[in-house]
Amino acid sequence: MQLALQVLKKVLPAAACTALLCSSPVLAAGDQPSVPYVPTPQAVVERMLAMAKVTAGDYLIDLGSGDGRIVVTAASKYGARGFGVDLNPERIDEANDNARRNRVTDKVAFYQRNLFDTDLSQATVITMYLLPRVNLQLRPKLLDLKPGTRLVSHDFDMGDWKADEHVRMGANDKFSGAGGESDVYLWIVPAKVAGTWRSRLTAAGKPQTYEIRLEQKYQSVGGSVRVNGKPALIQGAKLSGAELTLSFTAEINGAPVKHEFSGRVDGGRMAGEAALSGKQLASRVEWIAERTEAAR
Ligand SMILES: C[S@@+](CC[C@H](N)C(=O)[O-])C[C@H]1O[C@@H](n2cnc3c(N)ncnc32)[C@H](O)[C@@H]1O
Structure with missing residues (x-):
């Protein structure tokens, strides 16, 4: 060079x-x-x-x-x-x-x-x-x-x-x-994902609410998640173009549940699947998140 x-x-x-x-x-x-x-x-x-x-x-x-x-x-x-x-x-x-x-x-x-x-x-x-x-x-x-x-x-x-x-x-x-x-x-070229995203899922028979805050520098992504208001740390996040994967462990009904989200970002919306796995739980559900606040 x-x-x-x-x-x-x-x-x-x-x-x-x-x-x-x-x-x-x-x-x-x-x-x-x-x-x-x-x-x-x-x-x-x-x-x-x-x-x-x-x-x-x-x-x-x-x-x-x-x-x-x-x-x-x-x-x-x-x-x-x-x-x-x-x-x-x-x-x-x-x-x-x-x-x-x-x-x-x-x-x-x-x-x-x-x-x-x-x-x-x-x-x-x-x-x-x-x-x-x-x-x-x-x-x-x-x-x-x-x-x-x-x-x-x-x-x-x-x-x-x-x-x-x-x-x-x-x-x-x-x-x-x-x-x-x-x-x-x-x-x-990475999608623009920085900001706050909200999502709801039904897990263990109950609705769960997710608030995901993402920070981004080019294709590198990190941040934090709150599930039903309680913090859960993001363990992995990968962005390739519009494809985003996120994994974190959060407590659901008092037991840890691993969440693996993967989906496509399209403007202020993400859509894909979430794989949930815990001691009493293993399921794959549709996952949709909406951006409620873009990063400044
Ligand atoms: C290093 S050569 C690369 C040529 C070709 N892309 C290749 O890889 O074989 C750079 C080319 O860019 C053109 N060029 C330089 N500045 C330009 C500009 N502002 N707009 C359009 N072409 C430009 C030059 O005339 C030259 O042909």
């Missing part, structure tokens, strides 16, 4: 001011590239798409798409649809040629556009080979995407938003054949 950063940093001032990019009449004022052109080695492209588990049902957007190799590979190998954006018109021409050569023009498109002005709401997968500061600039917008959207970045992370998966691999054809190592990072 250090080498990649050094190379990108070294070429950035020169690349940002090549005659093509700085004097191009088709670039709007202020639309200067945030990152120079360095292609992702094909083996790394394949790994990025495999990590994101791309399928024909996906819509992939590559931010700063270069010669279009990521979008074209997603379409030709997996049947995914999508588009790429790049400020450099030469790259857009190369990407369109690439799509024609690979017969995927019905699935992909390339637009000469600033990545910061691009509507990402259609994406199920976003790929990037940018720079750390550009990733950080994009981060708030990425965190607001649909929960479950997969983000894959070549070489650069997202600061204190830790990746859900990270691999390092060798790539002989990196940096025009000089070779090097590539880091590939995957994040799954």
Whole structure:
């Protein structure tokens, strides 16, 4: 990663001011590239798409798409649809040629556009080979995407938003054949779950009321639970996209009962199942919770 950063940093001032990019009449004022052109080695492209588990049902957007190799590979190998954006018109021409050569023009498109002005709401997968500061600039917008959207970045992370998966691999054809190592990072956009949630269940023949307070930093979740007003500590909490699992032990009728909730978060509502197990109790019931107060 250090080498990649050094190379990108070294070429950035020169690349940002090549005659093509700085004097191009088709670039709007202020639309200067945030990152120079360095292609992702094909083996790394394949790994990025495999990590994101791309399928024909996906819509992939590559931010700063270069010669279009990521979008074209997603379409030709997996049947995914999508588009790429790049400020450099030469790259857009190369990407369109690439799509024609690979017969995927019905699935992909390339637009000469600033990545910061691009509507990402259609994406199920976003790929990037940018720079750390550009990733950080994009981060708030990425965190607001649909929960479950997969983000894959070549070489650069997202600061204190830790990746859900990270691999390092060798790539002989990196940096025009000089070779090097590539880091590939995957994040799954987490649902926003922080706040207070209320739920009711019938257990041991009686209604039980639950108040669940959740705190969240990116995909990491913790908090506390009160069952019928009595505190119970959360033992485990995991959030992946919109899928949340929570486990805690609470007293019901004077006996400890383990609760394992799993469900999907959709705005201010969670719905799923709760598995309850205790000495005199083992049941699986429908579980619905409503958010009564969002975190400030
Ligand atoms: C490091 S290259 C990555 C190319 C391609 N995604 C790949 O992985 O092979 C970054 C690309 O982003 C483009 N770019 C830089 N700043 C941009 C911006 N603000 N909006 C759109 N494209 C940009 C550059 O022209 C360059 O083609």
